Structures are given as C-alpha cells and as structure tokens.
Amino acid sequence: MDACVDFVQSPVTDMVLNIFERLDDPADLVRASVVSHYWRDFVIANGLSKQLCVEFYPQLANVERVTESNSQTITLNHAGASNSMEWDILERNHKVYASLSQVLTKLISSPVECIAEAFSASSTDNYPDESIVNTLDPRDRFALRASYWSSKGHKDPSVPETLIYKLKADFCVITEIDIQPFEAFFQPGDPIYSAKSVRFRMGHPKSPTDIEDDLSYLPLQQPADDKFIWTYTSEEFAMTQENRLQHFKFSQPALCIGGFLQIELLGRVQQQEMDGLLYICVSHVKVMGRPLSPAFHVEILEPSGKFLLKYCPHALQHTLQSEEPELAPMPIIATEDVFWGRVGLLQYLVGGNQEADGPFDLDDEENEMDQFVL
The missing domain is CATH 1.20.1280 (Monooxygenase)
Known part of the structure; x- marks a missing residue:
C-alpha cells in the first residue's frame, strides 16, 4: 500500500x-x-x-x-x-x-410558469380587443367575450408573426413552452387559426434603457426584433391545427440569458371566410421553467455581448425551494379604449342593453366601479 x-x-x-x-x-x-x-x-x-x-x-x-x-x-x-x-x-x-x-x-424537475408580462406582437388585428395581453389568461373567453391575440391578415401564407414576452427573471432555465391556437367559435365552421410551426428565441435587450421605457407602456403592436440580441434559438416544432394547449418540450433545457423570449409563428393555414385573408391567432401561452434568482443574476457587458455571472450564496436555499414561487399579478390593460369598452359591457350586464356614451363622473359611479375589476 x-x-x-x-x-x-x-x-x-x-x-x-x-x-x-x-x-x-x-x-x-x-x-x-x-x-x-x-x-x-x-x-x-x-x-x-x-x-x-x-x-x-x-x-x-x-x-x-x-x-x-x-x-x-x-x-x-x-x-x-x-x-x-x-x-x-x-x-x-x-x-x-x-x-x-x-x-x-x-x-428542471419542478418547472413553473415563468412569464412576467407581454412585451410586443409583430402585428395586432383589432387592438386592444385582440391584444397579446389576452394570451396570458388561460381562458379563451372573458366576460362573455372571446379572449385571444390575432395577427393582421395576409394573402401570403409564408408571412410570419412574432410574440415577445418578458420573463420573471433575467436568468431562467426553460424546459417547455405551451401554446394554444384560437378556435373562432363565433365564425362558421369554428375555424382554428394555428401556425404551421413554431420556433423560440431567448436573449437580452440591445439597450436596457430603451426596453425600460417600452415596458412602462402597453405592449408594442409592431415588430421589435431589432431591439434584442438572441443568444438561443430552438429547433422548429410542428404545430397542429387543434384547439388545445400544445406542449413543445426542449430535448435539453435552455438558458434564457437576459430575460426575454420570442415566439416565432411560422406559416399560416387558416383563411378567414369574410375577407379571404390568412390569420394566426393564439388563445394562451405558457413558458415552463424556473427563474435562477435570487441566487444567480446576469449583467450584460456592452458592447461585447458577454456577461457577468453574479452568485449570491446566501440565497441558494431559497432558489432551490421546490414550491412554486408566487405568481406575478396579471397585467392591467389601462387604455381608454379598453376601459370604456369594459364599462359598456358592465352597463350591459347590470342595466340592460345600454351603450357607454363617453366619459362620466367617476365619483358618481364609485360604487359600481368598486365591483368591477379591469
């Protein structure tokens, strides 16, 4: 020995x-x-x-x-x-x-929902009724109305659409993304406006300052790809034309460095009868994974694109907890159009078929508004 x-x-x-x-x-x-x-x-x-x-x-x-x-x-x-x-x-x-x-x-063995808020949609057909914000709600109907995001219509089936979301942390591990195409139950034949396939990108803003300004307002209704550097791109997944939550699982969990996810919706399959144009509509989106904070954070080092990895050992056990973190509150859509649209719906529900006829004195209507949540 x-x-x-x-x-x-x-x-x-x-x-x-x-x-x-x-x-x-x-x-x-x-x-x-x-x-x-x-x-x-x-x-x-x-x-x-x-x-x-x-x-x-x-x-x-x-x-x-x-x-x-x-x-x-x-x-x-x-x-x-x-x-x-x-x-x-x-x-x-x-x-x-x-x-x-x-x-x-x-x-990665105990994933939870990771979306914090919607950032942008490359196009929106009827804003704000068909806003990307609707995709954060698992219901396809809200207060007797359909709840979904819709693109603008195109004759060319190859025109893609993109949806961008901010995640709950600047450093996340993602295992799966779920998407439910929207079935237009109010149209003849109940058409389903799915895409042919999807692809996912993750990354960080080119200019954090610009993104902070954008996040202080409602989601952008135009392409925003030029605002980001994507450090991860997934394979392309086929989507089926079915009204169900479709699960796209990564063969290997992916790191989102910078806190933003882009969903690329590729190929249009459903034509709308009334105008002959092709649309893509999404009812719900879920991003499954886990934030790596508070134990780990990243800081992008401009202009190199490399990053600083920050470790907080005292927060390790908190990050390792298997319980699902408290979910972020659902974002409030606080535009005048949505406000008055839902006030009109409230009046319809509680007082008969009446239309909201413009601004009113909030003090006079305080009791009614106390019962109504945007």
Missing part, C-alpha cells in the same frame, strides 16, 4: 483529464472534488465545473467573469499577476459553476 500512488498525481495529465471529463453528472464531479486535496486541485485547476456547465448550456461560454456577493471581483489585468490571485479566480469559478450545476439539475 505504501507503494500506491494516486493516479491524479500521474505525469500523464491528458490521461487523467480524459478520465475526469467522462463524469457527465455535476454531482459526480462535486463528489470527485472532495476525495482528496489532489483531486480537488485537479478539478479546480482544469475548470472542470465550468466545462461541464458549458457542455450542457453552451450560452455559458459567453461568461466573461463571475462575482460572488460579499466578496471582491477578481480580474487579472497584467501578465505579472500573482499565482495566488489566479488560483483565487479558479476557486471562485469552481464554486460558482458547481453551485449553478446543482441549481439547474434540481430546478
């Missing part, structure tokens, strides 16, 4: 590295790193925790550096930086990526 030598101390480093790289489970790599000081140092020195993360989530290759709360960011700015500082960076990277692997492995 005295003659035995730990194989990690072998001079044939490539062989040792090849063995460690065959550990494709983050938990196994963590276990290996606590076998001995030699094993731990080998795992850290070769950046194996980061390497495994990047293998599963290629977008992480764009991490320029990592930081940990309550500690100083370490950056090497010159060739003469000390070996000690280099080792501190490697140790920190190992800790952050090992923790990230743990979080990702656990959270």
Whole structure:
C-alpha cells in the first residue's frame, strides 16, 4: 500500500483529464472534488465545473467573469499577476459553476410558469380587443367575450408573426413552452387559426434603457426584433391545427440569458371566410421553467455581448425551494379604449342593453366601479 500512488498525481495529465471529463453528472464531479486535496486541485485547476456547465448550456461560454456577493471581483489585468490571485479566480469559478450545476439539475424537475408580462406582437388585428395581453389568461373567453391575440391578415401564407414576452427573471432555465391556437367559435365552421410551426428565441435587450421605457407602456403592436440580441434559438416544432394547449418540450433545457423570449409563428393555414385573408391567432401561452434568482443574476457587458455571472450564496436555499414561487399579478390593460369598452359591457350586464356614451363622473359611479375589476 505504501507503494500506491494516486493516479491524479500521474505525469500523464491528458490521461487523467480524459478520465475526469467522462463524469457527465455535476454531482459526480462535486463528489470527485472532495476525495482528496489532489483531486480537488485537479478539478479546480482544469475548470472542470465550468466545462461541464458549458457542455450542457453552451450560452455559458459567453461568461466573461463571475462575482460572488460579499466578496471582491477578481480580474487579472497584467501578465505579472500573482499565482495566488489566479488560483483565487479558479476557486471562485469552481464554486460558482458547481453551485449553478446543482441549481439547474434540481430546478428542471419542478418547472413553473415563468412569464412576467407581454412585451410586443409583430402585428395586432383589432387592438386592444385582440391584444397579446389576452394570451396570458388561460381562458379563451372573458366576460362573455372571446379572449385571444390575432395577427393582421395576409394573402401570403409564408408571412410570419412574432410574440415577445418578458420573463420573471433575467436568468431562467426553460424546459417547455405551451401554446394554444384560437378556435373562432363565433365564425362558421369554428375555424382554428394555428401556425404551421413554431420556433423560440431567448436573449437580452440591445439597450436596457430603451426596453425600460417600452415596458412602462402597453405592449408594442409592431415588430421589435431589432431591439434584442438572441443568444438561443430552438429547433422548429410542428404545430397542429387543434384547439388545445400544445406542449413543445426542449430535448435539453435552455438558458434564457437576459430575460426575454420570442415566439416565432411560422406559416399560416387558416383563411378567414369574410375577407379571404390568412390569420394566426393564439388563445394562451405558457413558458415552463424556473427563474435562477435570487441566487444567480446576469449583467450584460456592452458592447461585447458577454456577461457577468453574479452568485449570491446566501440565497441558494431559497432558489432551490421546490414550491412554486408566487405568481406575478396579471397585467392591467389601462387604455381608454379598453376601459370604456369594459364599462359598456358592465352597463350591459347590470342595466340592460345600454351603450357607454363617453366619459362620466367617476365619483358618481364609485360604487359600481368598486365591483368591477379591469
């Protein structure tokens, strides 16, 4: 036994590295790193925790550096930086990526709804009645009216449409996206306005300031693709012309770095009888996954497009909780058109077939409005 030598101390480093790289489970790599000081140092020195993360989530290759709360960011700015500082960076990277692997492995088994709000639709046929905001409600009818988003009509079946949503965190893992095409139960034959196929992109704004300004208003009713940098693009999924929630599951969970998701609706299949044009209509959208906050956040480093990965170890257990986080409140559509449209509907329901005839004194109608929620 005295003659035995730990194989990690072998001079044939490539062989040792090849063995460690065959550990494709983050938990196994963590276990290996606590076998001995030699094993731990080998795992850290070769950046194996980061390497495994990047293998599963290629977008992480764009991490320029990592930081940990309550500690100083370490950056090497010159060739003469000390070996000690280099080792501190490697140790920190190992800790952050090992923790990230743990979080990702656990959270993908218990996905929850991740949409925070609707950002834009490339077109809307009848705004605001057919706004993208309607897709956040699982009901296809609200207060006796159909609830859905509709594109504008086109003669060309190849014209695509896009819907963009802001997610609940700037750093999320997404496992599945569900879309329900809308069935027009009020039209002859109950046509279903699905797309032929869908594709998904995830990424971050080119200018966070511009996006903040846009988010302070209602969803945009025009293409907004030029406002974003997409760091992930999925395969194309076929959509069926059926009135049901259709599940599009990723073969490998995807990271949304920057907090925005785009749904590309490709190909039109349903023609509207009254005008002969082709439309795409969506009743409901769900994005399933988990926010990685508060343990992890990202900061985009302009103009390189790379990002800073921030780790808050004191929040790790909170992020790992399996319970579903409290859902964000449904957004309120506070435009004058929607307001008066629903006031008219309220008057119809409580007072007979009457039309709202313009602005009225809110003080005089306070009691009625207390019973009505936008």
